Amino acid sequence: MEMEAAKMIGAGIAALPLAAAGIGLGLIFSSFLTGAFRNPSAAAANRGTMFLAFALTEFTGLLGFVLAMIILGQ
Amino acid sequence: MADLLNVIITNLLGLAKQNPIGLKAADPMEQFEIVRIFPVGNTPFDFSNASLSMVMVVVVSCIFMFLATRKVSMVPGRMQAVGETLHGFVSDMLREMAGNDGLRFFPYIFTLFLFIFVANLLGLLPTLPSIPKMFHVFTPTSHLAVTLSLAMITISIVLIYGLYKNGFKFFKLFLPGGVPLWLAPLIVPIEIVSFLSRPLSLAIRLFANMFAGHLILKLFAGFVVSLIAAGGLMSGLAILPILGNVAIYLLEILVAFLQAYIFSVLSCMYLGDALHPDH
Amino acid sequence: MTLSMVKIAADTAETAEKSGSLPQQDLSTFPGQIFWLLVTFGIMYLIMSRVFLPKLSGMIEERRDRIADDYDQAAELKRQAEEAEVAYNQSLADAKAKASSIAAETRADLDKEIATMSAKNDEQLASQVASAETRINDMKNAAAAKVQEAAVDTTRALVEALIDEMPTAEATKAAISQN
Numbered sequence: 001m002e003m004e005a006a007k008m009i010g011a012g013i014a015a016l017p018l019a020a021a022g023i024g025l026g027l028i029f030s031s032f033l034t035g036a037f038r039n040p041s042a043a044a045a046n047r048g049t050m051f052l053a054f055a056l057t058e059f060t061g062l063l064g065f066v067l068a069m070i071i072l073g074q
Numbered sequence: 075m076a077d078l079l080n081v082i083i084t085n086l087l088g089l090a091k092q093n094p095i096g097l098k099a100a101d102p103m104e105q106f107e108i109v110r111i112f113p114v115g116n117t118p119f120d121f122s123n124a125s126l127s128m129v130m131v132v133v134v135s136c137i138f139m140f141l142a143t144r145k146v147s148m149v150p151g152r153m154q155a156v157g158e159t160l161h162g163f164v165s166d167m168l169r170e171m172a173g174n175d176g177l178r179f180f181p182y183i184f185t186l187f188l189f190i191f192v193a194n195l196l197g198l199l200p201t202l203p204s205i206p207k208m209f210h211v212f213t214p215t216s217h218l219a220v221t222l223s224l225a226m227i228t229i230s231i232v233l234i235y236g237l238y239k240n241g242f243k244f245f246k247l248f249l250p251g252g253v254p255l256w257l258a259p260l261i262v263p264i265e266i267v268s269f270l271s272r273p274l275s276l277a278i279r280l281f282a283n284m285f286a287g288h289l290i291l292k293l294f295a296g297f298v299v300s301l302i303a304a305g306g307l308m309s310g311l312a313i314l315p316i317l318g319n320v321a322i323y324l325l326e327i328l329v330a331f332l333q334a335y336i337f338s339v340l341s342c343m344y345l346g347d348a349l350h351p352d353h
Numbered sequence: 354m355t356l357s358m359v360k361i362a363a364d365t366a367e368t369a370e371k372s373g374s375l376p377q378q379d380l381s382t383f384p385g386q387i388f389w390l391l392v393t394f395g396i397m398y399l400i401m402s403r404v405f406l407p408k409l410s411g412m413i414e415e416r417r418d419r420i421a422d423d424y425d426q427a428a429e430l431k432r433q434a435e436e437a438e439v440a441y442n443q444s445l446a447d448a449k450a451k452a453s454s455i456a457a458e459t460r461a462d463l464d465k466e467i468a469t470m471s472a473k474n475d476e477q478l479a480s481q482v483a484s485a486e487t488r489i490n491d492m493k494n495a496a497a498a499k500v501q502e503a504a505v506d507t508t509r510a511l512v513e514a515l516i517d518e519m520p521t522a523e524a525t526k527a528a529i530s531q532n
Binding site: 103106107108110117118119120121122124125128129131132135136139140142143146147148150154157158161162180181182184185188189214216217218219220223224227281285 | 375376377379381382383384385386387388389390391393394396397398400401402404405406408409410411412413415416419
């Protein structure tokens with residue numbers, strides 16, 4: 001049973017990067033929106049780059065999620 | 075207040091475990107299980123529900139493309155316009171990321187994008203209750219084996235084509251131009267590690283997105299069943315996870331497109347590296 | 354509320370955990386998945402690159418060519434129209450100049466004609482006046498001669514009546530002229 005509890009705690013800790021990834025995603029979208037409101041005509045051209053940055057940042061959080069699931073599934 | 079909450083929770087958990095009205099939510103992990111449909115000879119290559127869903131992806135994609143190209147005309151019809159929009163979307167992406175000579179990979183990137191997008195979308199369809207488990211809706215892209223294979227195909231093309239076209243110049247990829255030579259011992263290992271991590275990051279991104287999204291959908295659906303089974307006041311609260319599920323479902327449609335797009339964009343980028351390693 | 358959900362989630366996670374490790378970690382299913390992925394993806398690639406994409410690309414290419422052709426044609430037609438306009442303006446200016454020169458010429462011709470005609474008229478009139486004057490003079494002279502003749506005749510007749518002798522015409526004439 002202690003093993004079970006340790007697994008749960010470990011999974012919880014492994015899911016912590018999600019918080020940092022959330023902060024990072026917020027930063028990306030806020031910067032994009034700031035730029036887009038200042039210069040709306042250039043916004044469309046940068047949307048692809050924004051989604052790319054979104055994906056790259058999200059990856060960090062997802063790694064944490066996958067780790068958590070793997071720990072839970074062991 | 076705290077007492078009331080305590081009573082509610084204990085009631086809820088008790089009821090959820092015993093389930094007096096026979097409602098039962100599917101295990102959220104059940105949708106990812108692979109069930110053999112028939113074996114292929116003595117090989118380990120069983121035809122499973124994963125294989126069936128991949129065949130379905132090909133069939134649906136081909137039906138779509140058939141409708142789009144059934145009667146091609148100078149003034150496009152509705153389906154042809156959709157097909158041409160997709161064609162333009164992928165070719166613009168490829169041209170932007172890999173340059174004009176990257177267009178030789180157009181059929182590959184187009185197939186890749188369409189395959190992932192259709193696989194993600196088909197995985198979002200609901201499963202009809204009480205049909206055999208092997209015919210449950212299955213998302214092939216929620217399995218690491220599939221996404222890693224797709225990523226490895228891209229990286230293999232990058233490696234083989236890059237070496238074939240540029241010879242040893244291909245290794246300039248690991249030492250970007252303009253870097254002072256004394257930094258090379260530091261930069262080269264970093265670049266090699268980043269190159270090797272590319273297929274892994276491609277694969278894990280797609281797999282984890284699909285896995286997490288579908289898991290959350292099924293978890294919320296499980297909440298609905300548990301709340302309804304709890305009866306009374308709790309049944310009314312079941313509307314909350316339903317609304318949540320609707321929102322997540324819409325988000326998942328966006329993610330289905332976005333992940334296909336990002337997988338293709340990054341593939342284009344890596345293929346661009348193979349074409350111009352010394353950019 | 355939220356707490357209960359978390360509890361349920363933990364419960365579900367527990368059941369998931371009881372069913373063993375993740376299906377994604379089951380290595381025995383990997384060969385089948387990879388094999389069938391390669392088969393289906395390869396078939397889809399062949400179908401797309403051989404059947405559907407050439408059709409779509411061909412049509413898009415054709416349309417692009419057609420549009421480019423139409424643009425070229427439109428530019429050519431525009432150029433022609435501009436040329437025609439220039440030519441039209443040129444010919445208009447030419448015609449205007451020609452018209453004004455013709456008008457000036459005509460006016461000069463007319464002036465000349467008028468001048469010659471009036472000169473001719475004057476001349477004619479002058480000659481007519483002159484001939485009329487000579488005629489008048491002639492007639493005056495003739496009349497004077499006739500009057501003299503008549504006087505001579507009358508004188509001779511009178512003289513014959515008076516003296517019964519007819520003087521000669523010359524003598525009479527001379528006698529009259531002396532008076």
